[in-house]
Every structure is written in structure tokens, then in C-alpha cells.
Amino acid sequence: MSDFDDKSLDExxxxxxxxxxxxxxxxxxxAGEDLSGQSIGNWRLxxxxxxxxLATVYRAERADDAYDQTVAFKVMRRGxxxxxxxxRFRAERQILSSLEHPAIAQILDGGALDDGRPFLVxxxxxxxxxxxxxxxxxxxxxxxxxxxxxxxxALHHAHRYLVVHRDVKPSNILVSKDGHVTLLDFGIAKLxxxxxxxxxxxxxxxxxxxxxxxxxxxxxxxxxxVTTASDIYQVGRVMSDLLGVxxxxxxxxxxxxxxxxxxxxxxxxDEMLADIKRYLxxxxxxxxxxxxxxxxxxxxxxxxxxxPVVALVTLGIAVYxxxxxxxxxxxxEEEALTAASQQFMVDLFRSPDPFxxxxxxxxxxxxxxxxxxxxxxxxxxxxxSEPELRAAxxxxxxxxxxxxDNPEEARQLREEALQLEIALxxxxxVQVVDSMRAxxxxxxxxxxxxxxLLEKQLxxxxxxxPADDPEVGLSEIALGLHLNQAxxxxxxxxxxxxxxxxxxxxxxDHARRMIxxxxxxxxxYGMESPEEALQAVSRASQIADLAxxxxxxxxxxxxxxxxxxMTTYGDYENSEKNFRxxxxxxxxxxxxxxxSTLSAxxxxxxxxxxxxxDAKAEGIHRSLLERNIAKHGPVHRAVADSxxxxxxxxxxxxxxxxxxxxxxxxxxxxxxxxxxQHYMIAFPLLSIAKVELERGNAKAAEMAxxxxxxxxxxxxxGTFLEGVARCLxxxxxxxxGDTERGNAMVxxxxxxxxxxxxxxxxxxxxxxPAE
Amino acid sequence: MEGPDxxxxxxxxxxxxxxGDERAxxxxxxxxxxxxxxxxxxQLAGERxxxxxxxxxxxxxxxxRLSGGKGAWIDRAHFLRAASKVMRHLLVxxxxxxxxxxxxxxxxxxELDEQRYESSDDSVxxxxxxxxxxxxxANEPRLVSVxxxxxxxxxxxxxxxxxxxxAVRTVExxxxxxxGYLLEAMKANAR
Numbered sequence: 012m013s014d015f016d017d018k019s020l021d022e023x024x025x026x027x028x029x030x031x032x033x034x035x036x037x038x039x040x041x042a043g044e045d046l047s048g049q050s051i052g053n054w055r056l057x058x059x060x061x062x063x064x065l066a067t068v069y070r071a072e073r074a075d076d077a078y079d080q081t082v083a084f085k086v087m088r089r090g091x092x093x094x095x096x097x098x099r100f101r102a103e104r105q106i107l108s109s110l111e112h113p114a115i116a117q118i119l120d121g122g123a124l125d126d127g128r129p130f131l132v133x134x135x136x137x138x139x140x141x142x143x144x145x146x147x148x149x150x151x152x153x154x155x156x157x158x159x160x161x162x163x164x165a166l167h168h169a170h171r172y173l174v175v176h177r178d179v180k181p182s183n184i185l186v187s188k189d190g191h192v193t194l195l196d197f198g199i200a201k202l203x204x205x206x207x208x209x210x211x212x213x214x215x216x217x218x219x220x221x222x223x224x225x226x227x228x229x230x231x232x233x234x235x236x237v238t239t240a241s242d243i244y245q246v247g248r249v250m251s252d253l254l255g256v257x258x259x260x261x262x263x264x265x266x267x268x269x270x271x272x273x274x275x276x277x278x279x280x281d282e283m284l285a286d287i288k289r290y291l292x293x294x295x296x297x298x299x300x301x302x303x304x305x306x307x308x309x310x311x312x313x314x315x316x317x318x319p320v321v322a323l324v325t326l327g328i329a330v331y332x333x334x335x336x337x338x339x340x341x342x343x344e345e346e347a348l349t350a351a352s353q354q355f356m357v358d359l360f361r362s363p364d365p366f367x368x369x370x371x372x373x374x375x376x377x378x379x380x381x382x383x384x385x386x387x388x389x390x391x392x393x394x395x396s397e398p399e400l401r402a403a404x405x406x407x408x409x410x411x412x413x414x415x416d417n418p419e420e421a422r423q424l425r426e427e428a429l430q431l432e433i434a435l436x437x438x439x440x441v442q443v444v445d446s447m448r449a450x451x452x453x454x455x456x457x458x459x460x461x462x463x464l465l466e467k468q469l470x471x472x473x474x475x476x477p478a479d480d481p482e483v484g485l486s487e488i489a490l491g492l493h494l495n496q497a498x499x500x501x502x503x504x505x506x507x508x509x510x511x512x513x514x515x516x517x518x519x520d521h522a523r524r525m526i527x528x529x530x531x532x533x534x535x536y537g538m539e540s541p542e543e544a545l546q547a548v549s550r551a552s553q554i555a556d557l558a559x560x561x562x563x564x565x566x567x568x569x570x571x572x573x574x575x576x577m578t579t580y581g582d583y584e585n586s587e588k589n590f591r592x593x594x595x596x597x598x599x600x601x602x603x604x605x606x607s608t609l610s611a612x613x614x615x616x617x618x619x620x621x622x623x624x625d626a627k628a629e630g631i632h633r634s635l636l637e638r639n640i641a642k643h644g645p646v647h648r649a650v651a652d653s654x655x656x657x658x659x660x661x662x663x664x665x666x667x668x669x670x671x672x673x674x675x676x677x678x679x680x681x682x683x684x685x686x687x688q689h690y691m692i693a694f695p696l697l698s699i700a701k702v703e704l705e706r707g708n709a710k711a712a713e714m715a716x717x718x719x720x721x722x723x724x725x726x727x728x729g730t731f732l733e734g735v736a737r738c739l740x741x742x743x744x745x746x747x748g749d750t751e752r753g754n755a756m757v758x759x760x761x762x763x764x765x766x767x768x769x770x771x772x773x774x775x776x777x778x779x780p781a782e
Numbered sequence: 783m784e785g786p787d788x789x790x791x792x793x794x795x796x797x798x799x800x801x802g803d804e805r806a807x808x809x810x811x812x813x814x815x816x817x818x819x820x821x822x823x824x825q826l827a828g829e830r831x832x833x834x835x836x837x838x839x840x841x842x843x844x845x846x847r848l849s850g851g852k853g854a855w856i857d858r859a860h861f862l863r864a865a866s867k868v869m870r871h872l873l874v875x876x877x878x879x880x881x882x883x884x885x886x887x888x889x890x891x892x893e894l895d896e897q898r899y900e901s902s903d904d905s906v907x908x909x910x911x912x913x914x915x916x917x918x919x920a921n922e923p924r925l926v927s928v929x930x931x932x933x934x935x936x937x938x939x940x941x942x943x944x945x946x947x948x949a950v951r952t953v954e955x956x957x958x959x960x961x962g963y964l965l966e967a968m969k970a971n972a973r
Contacts, residue, residue: 021933
């Protein structure tokens with residue numbers, strides 16, 4: 012109130028006029044339209060909850076009653092459905108579906124009404140604006156700052172995916188009764204990838220007309236390029252709304268966030284967040300001018316008992332100051348590095364030159380991936396003299412590739428980053444630990460290098476961090492996961508659980524690792540202790556619900572695991588329930604071809620097979636086969652798996668003429684990809700042998716089973732698999748009249764089969780004596 | 783275009799508003815409201831990246847329409863002055879509603895909409911300016927007119943000069959003085 016000035020009055024009145032005219036329209040048109048009570052797609056609109064210039068929002072529920080779910084249904088207002096505005100509406104959908112964060116309202120569905128107006132279905136958030144929440148609940152300064160930290164965390168996530176919100180303001184930050192923060196409305200957000208390129212002039216001014224008066228940053232009002240720094244400015248505004256005028260450190264933080272020159276603001280949301288945390292912890296903040304008095308003042312405030320020591324032992328002071336200096340130097344370097352890499356990314360998505368393509372169409376539709384490729388080239392060509400920046404950027408782009416489900420690109424970039432970092436910072440450095448950990452997860456389990464990397468990163472982490480530091484936990488989990496996959500399950504389990512104990516389930520990154528570790532540790536329990544296994548997965552599921560929300564993608568992914576675990580332990584009914592609830596979420600949020608969606612479907616197929624519902628299993632595997640071929644091409648492990656599973660489901664229905672060629676296809680692909688040396692190659696042979704035996708082609712069965720046996724002997728000697736193959740050969744000999752030799756072979760298979768849990772129908776078929 | 787059949791009626795109305803007739807102002811607001819709305823709609827629908835909702839243009843055009851497109855014979859200065867008063871009336875009224883809405887607690891639980899304008903402080907600012915202007919009306923009527931043109935109607939300094947039939951430099955000087963008074967008055971009020 013007291014800070015009226017000329018400029019803000021101008022802004023206020025411009026905004027007031029705009030608001031007036033928009034309200035006129037609201038009263039007029041939206042009042043006329045109320046879709047409450049109607050059903051659109053899968054949704055039944057219950058009541059209208061918000062309306063405004065561009066869209067009307069309803070509270071809605073699922074129309075098919077598949078499960079209870081309240082959502083926000085946002086539909087574009089009639090009469091505004093011009094091409095431009097529709098495009099912007101769609102952009103929101105695209106942006107939201109690329110962002111997955113507990114504090115960002117998730118998109119669930121989208122489509123168009125019969126008249127062509129687009130709609131979006133979003134997570135329903137039951138809360139009030141951050142300012143109202145703080146006022147009604149008399150939230151104290153500390154808790155207000157903690158709310159801001161949550162906002163910054165969500166923004167940082169968006170920025171990492173190159174999304175700028177551009178309209179951060181109190182009414183777009185909702186807080187629920189239990190203090191959960193949700194960032195709403197990416198309606199004017201945009202990818203830093205300027206989708207309207209080339210023609211940079213249109214890009215730079217986009218969104219100015221839609222800004223909320225008072226919250227736009229100076230560069231937004233000036234119609235200049237909008238970057239992540241604009242969001243920082245707006246958080247600064249929100250902060251001053253929440254805390255009023257402040258002197259001292261809080262004032263310095265706000266001033267830095269709202270600096271007129273974007274380059275002088277915090278370089279990232281994370282950096283601002285870190286400064287607020289430092290303030291809360293009583294540490295020196297970076298927003299303050301760097302004076303000795305200030306630092307010592309901080310020290311005294313934080314550790315009052317140190318004062319006499321400081322006064323008496325000069326040497327102590329010197330050491331302390333030296334430490335502080337090094338610390339702040341490192342901070343300054345990091346700051347510069349972050350700023351520079353961010354600027355590079357922004358430039359990458361802004362500069363018209365690298366995009367100036369021969370084909371204008373392509374230029375307009377440039378994707379994030381294409382932009383990343385261009386960025387990669389530029390890193391190679393232009394940053395030879397700035398290795399720190401190069402390494403940091405390679406790491407960032409590698410992360411984006413990982414999240415885009417492209418591990419090969421991610422691996423190459425990460426390897427390059429690691430080499431640079433070793434040269435720059437030495438092996439015992441934070442950066443090298445990070446990169447080794449990431450790379451270890453990317454190189455693939457079969458690669459010996461993975462274990463080396465992961466062991467090294469754990470050793471280094473133990474060396475440079477305190478024993479209970481979450482970073483050590485992360486390192487333990489990374490190695491534990493690898494060991495599990497490599498087969499060292501005993502060490503793996505302890506390492507995973509030790510890692511889990513060091514992490515904080517409220518930190519989204521930690522929660523993610525904890526969930527994975529728990530799920531993998533559950534595998535260790537195996538058939539020995541189904542309860543413990545189910546318990547571990549259930550705990551993972553609770554963490555997912557807590558950290559990401561029950562309707563989130565993460566929670567759905569864990570639910571799939573829970574469902575699969577339940578299949579394994581025979582709880583088919585609950586398993587199917589959990590699959591049915593989670594698979595549609597994956598399809599909607601990740602797409603039908605995403606590896607997670609495919610693997611969930613695969614497990615659902617297994618469930619149907621176990622239940623004996625073979626027709627349903629066939630349907631699932633058939634669709635998986637199509638999707639896998641479309642995704643990976645005809646020669647791929649996943650395609651072979653699909654052939655094998657589909658053929659098995661068809662076998663159960665007795666259509667052998669159809670199934671045998673599919674088993675053959677699986678066999679051919681396995682042979683190709685495993686270089687003729689792997690026990691997987693023998694699986695289709697076992698299936699073929701069994702089918703041929705069943706339909707009286709004893710000779711064919713003999714051939715297939717002999718080859719299977721030979722393969723197991725060389726790749727999995729002494730296992731029950733070898734026993735099964737031997738038994739099948741024996742049976743086919745018997746069927747050809749060579750009863751004596753056949754029977755002897757069947758008998759001799761029994762000792763091998765004692766080594767494992769023999770799946771049906773082999774115990775009976777091979778006349779295994781009951782225990 | 784609805785409105786008085788008779789151009790003279792409009793001219794009379796404008797003259798009455800100009801002379802400070804409150805009833806005439808209410809009548810003019812009612813008259814111009816549908817057009818403002820239509821124009822706002824066109825503007826909003828045609829909004830493009832880099833193309834701000836031009837509220838001043840809406841005001842201008844609404845008054846041109848009011849005269850049935852034959853505005854040439856009506857004094858343009860009359861128009862602008864009347865427009866400024868109409869806008870002051872509308873904005874103050876609107877700010878009051880916003881403030882009441884806020885106080886009543888009947889705010890929509892969810893505002894997903896990007897154009898919803900932060901009502902609290904800004905409404906207060908509009909109302910504070912209005913009451914500060916009332917305090918100036920007796921001693922500085924000319925300054926009040928300048929502020930109405932500049933803030934409420936969003937006219938430029940040149941347009942304001944034209945509306946009030948003053949030299950540009952005089953408008954600039956008055957504008958400076960007015961702002962000084964107003965900021966003082968508003969700060970005093972806020973305390």
C-alpha cells in the first residue's frame with residue numbers, strides 16, 4: 012500500500028481498465044454458458060468454479076465411475092476459439108504433460124468439445140491462494156519462507172525442462188489445508204524453445220498482453236525476451252506480498268530477485284531457494300554484499316558461544332575466515348557457471364541463427380530433441396575454451412535425454428562430461444561422483460565398467476561427504492541397484508536398505524530413489540518371504556503417494572509394481588484391480604509406447620496367463636507386439652519377448668499352427684541379438700518342443716529339445732532348465748518308440764530339476780516324484 | 783448501433799456531463815456500456831502475441847460509435863472529456879465490487895485463469911486515487927480533469943491537451959503537480 016509510485020500507478024490503471032473490460036465480457040458471455048451437468052468425454056461436469064478471459068473452469072468427475080476422481084475441467088470460452096488462442100491452449104497441454112512434479116498441477120486428459128473448443132482436464136486442487144492461506148492461518152515468517160521454497164522447487168523443475176511459467180502470482184499458487192503447495196496455470200507458460208521460430212520478433216513479445224498487472228517483470232513489460240529470470244522476478248513479488256517490506260537479509264534476497272537487470276537476479280530458482288535456506292539456517296546469504304563484518308555478524312548470531320573464541324584466538328579467526336572465503340569463492344564460481352549454462356540454454360532456444368533452416372516448416376516445428384542436438388554441436392564447436400561450462404552443459408543435456416527415454420545419447424554425453432570433470436576437478440570431487448553415478452546407471456548392467464564406476468563413486472562419496480549424508484545414500488542405492496541386476500543380491504539388499512535409511516521421503520528426488528530401492532530389495536525376498544516383499548513394495552507405494560500425490564504418474568508406476576508383486580504371490584484379484592487403475596494413467600501420461608507403459612501391460616498379460624484367462628492375455632501381448640515393433644523395429648529383445656509371450660498365450664488355446672512360427676521368430680531374434688550365446692535363445696525351443704510333443708510331432712520335438720539342451724549346457728549348465736530340456740528329449744524319444752532310452756533320460760532329468768521351482772506342467776509331464 | 787436517434791441528443795448529453803451533471807453521466811455510462819463491451823470482445827478475440835489489449839482504443843472507438851460514426855461535427859474534446867468521466871465512473875464502481883467480493887470471502891476457490899487480475903491492492907489503489915481526487919475537486923478542478931484523462935481513460939499527454947484545450951506543456955506541468963499531490967494524499971491515507 013505504501014509503495015505507490017508513478018510507475019506502479021500507471022500499471023495499476025492499465026490493469027484496472029483491462030480487468031474492467033474482461034469482467035464485462037465475463038458477465039456477458041460466460042454467465043450465459045454453464046456446462047454443469049453435462050458429460051464430455053470421460054468427464055461429468057459438476058459445477059463451475061472459476062471463469063475469466065480465456066477459459067472457464069469446472070469441477071468435474073469421471074463419468075464412467077471407473078474410480079472416484081475429482082478434477083478441474085478447463086474449457087476455452089466460446090467466441091475466443093481463434094486459431095491463435097487454440098494453439099496457446101494446446102501449448103499448455105504439451106507443456107504440462109512434459110512436467111511431472113508434486114507441486115505442479117498435473118494434466119490428466121484433454122480433447123475438444125463438439126464445437127471444436129479445446130478442453131484440458133487437470134488435477135483438482137483444493138486450496139486457497141498462498142496469500143490468503145498465510146493470512147487466514149496466521150502463518151509465521153519461517154513457514155511463509157518454507158512455502159516459498161516449495162514454490163521455487165516446482166519452478167526449478169519446470170526450468171530444468173526449459174519451461175518458463177511467466178505468470179507466477181499468489182492466485183496461481185494454491186496451498187491446501189495440510190500445507191501442500193501447487194503451482195497452477197501454465198496458460199501462458201512457454202517452452203524456451205520458441206515454437207513460433209523463425210521470426211524472432213513475435214516470440215519476444217509473446218504473452219505481454221496476458222500478463223497480470225503488477226507481477227510482470229520489467230523485461231516482460233518492455234516486450235523483451237522472457238527467460239527463467241522473469242519467473243525469479245515474479246517470485247520476488249510474491250515474496251514481498253507475503254513478507255511486506257523487509258530490511259536486512261530478507262530485503263536483500265527480495266532486491267536481488269527483483270533486480271531490474273535480469274542478469275543481476277538469482278541465476279536460478281535453486282539458487283534463490285538455497286539463499287532462503289541459508290537465511291533460515293542463519294548462514295551468510297549470497298545476496299548480501301560480501302563484507303567481513305557481515306560474515307562475522309552472521310557467525311556470532313549463529314554460534315554465539317564462538318564469540319570469546321573468536322576474540323581470543325586470532326589464529327582461529329584466520330582459519331575461519333579462510334574457510335569462509337574459499338566457500339564463498341566456490342559459491343561465486345558455481346553461480347557464474349550456473350548463470351553461464353543457463354544463458355547458453357536460453358540462447359540456444361532463442362537465437363534464430365542455429366535454427367535458420369532451409370525448410371521453414373521444419374523451423375517452425377523444431378522439437379526439443381532437435382534443439383538439443385543443435386546445442387550439442389554448439390557445445391563441441393564453440394566452448395573449447397570453457398571446459399567447466401562444457402562439462403556442466405553436457406551433464407544437463409544428458410539428463411534431459413535420460414528423461415526423454417534415450418539412454419544411449421545420454422550415456423555418450425555423460426561420458427564426455429565425466430572425462431572433462433576428472434581433468435578439471437580431480438577424481439575426488441562432487442562433480443565426478445555425480446557423473447559416475449549417473450553414468451553407472453546408463454552403461455548397462457552387462458558392461459563391466461558399470462560396476463567399476465559405481466564402486467568408485469561410492470568410495471569417493473564416503474570420502475568427501477559425512478557418513479550419514481544423503482549423497483552417500485544415493486551412492487549406495489546406485490551401486491546396490493547394479494549389484495542386484497548383476498546377481499549379487501545379498502550385498503545388494505543391505506546396501507539398498509542402508510541407502511534408503513539416509514534419504515528423506517519428502518524430497519522428490521530422494522523419494523524416487525527410495526521407491527526403486529525398496530522395490531528391488533523386495534525382489535530379493537523372492538518366494539522365501541512373500542509378506543516382506545509385499546511390505547517393501549507397499550512402503551514404496553506409500554512413499555510415492557506421499558511424495559507425489561495419489562493421482563500422480565509416479566504413484567501409478569509404483570502401483571504397477573505392487574500389482575506385479577501381487578501376481579507373483581498369487582493375489583490375482585487385488586493385482587488385477589491395481590493394474591486396471593494404473594495402466595490407463597500410464598497410457599495417458601506417458602503415451603502408449605513408453606517403456607513403462609509397455610512393461611506394465613506385459614505384466615498384466617502375465618497376470619491373465621496365470622489366471623488362465625488366455626484370450627485376454629493374447630489380446631494384451633498382441634498389442635504389445637505391435638507397439639514394440641513400432642517403437643524398436645523388428646529386431647529387438649522386447650519384440651522377441653512379445654513373440655514368445657503371445658505364442659504361449661495362443662498355445663494355451665490350442666492354435667499351434669499360429670503359435671509355432673511366432674516362437675520361431677522369437678528364437679531368430681534372440682539368436683541375433685545375443686550373438687548366438689545366451690540361454691534365452693533356448694526358451695522358444697522349449698516351447699516348440701512341448702507343442703510338437705503335444706500334437707504328435709515327436710521328431711520335431713526331439714530336435715528342438717536337443718538344441719535347447721545343448722544351449723543350456725553351455726550357457727546355464729546344471730540348472731533346472733537343462734533338466735527340462737533333457738526331459739523333453741526323453742519324452743520325444745518315448746513317443747517315437749524308443750521307450751527305454753527315453754525313460755532313462757526322463758529319469759536322469761530329475762536330479763537337475765531339483766535345483767529350481769519347476770513351473771507347471773513339467774513336474775507332471777516329467778513324472779517328477781512328489782516330495 | 784443502439785443509442786439516441788438524434789445526434790443532438792448525444793451532443794447535449796456530452797455537454798451536460800461536461801458541466802458536471804451526475805445524472806447525465808449515469809445515462810451516458812448506460813449508453814456507452816454495450817459498445818465498450820462489444821469492442822472489448824473484438825479486442826480480446828483478436829489478441830495476438832505482442833499485441834496488447836488496447837484499452838484506450840476501446841474507449842476512443844466506443845465514443846466514435848456513440849455518434850453513429852458521424853462524430854466529425856461533435857467536438858472531439860467533448861468526447862474525450864466525457865469518456866474520461868465515464869471511465870472513472872466505471873473503474874471506481876468496478877473496484878468497489880472487487881473489494882466487496884474480496885471482503886465477502888465469496889471468492890472462487892480455484893482461480894486457474896490467467897487473466898484474473900489481482901484485485902485486492904489494485905482496487906484499493908483505484909479507490910484511494912478517487913477519494914484523493916475528490917479532495918482536490920474544490921481547489922484544483924483542472925488538475926482533476928488532467929488525472930481523469932491520464933489515469934482513468936489512459937489518454938496520452940497530447941490527447942489530454944486536446945481534450946482539455948490546453949497547451950501540452952501546461953498539461954505536463956499540471957500532471958506533475960497532480961501526481962505529487964495524489965501520491966502524498968494516498969500515502970497519508972494508507973498510513
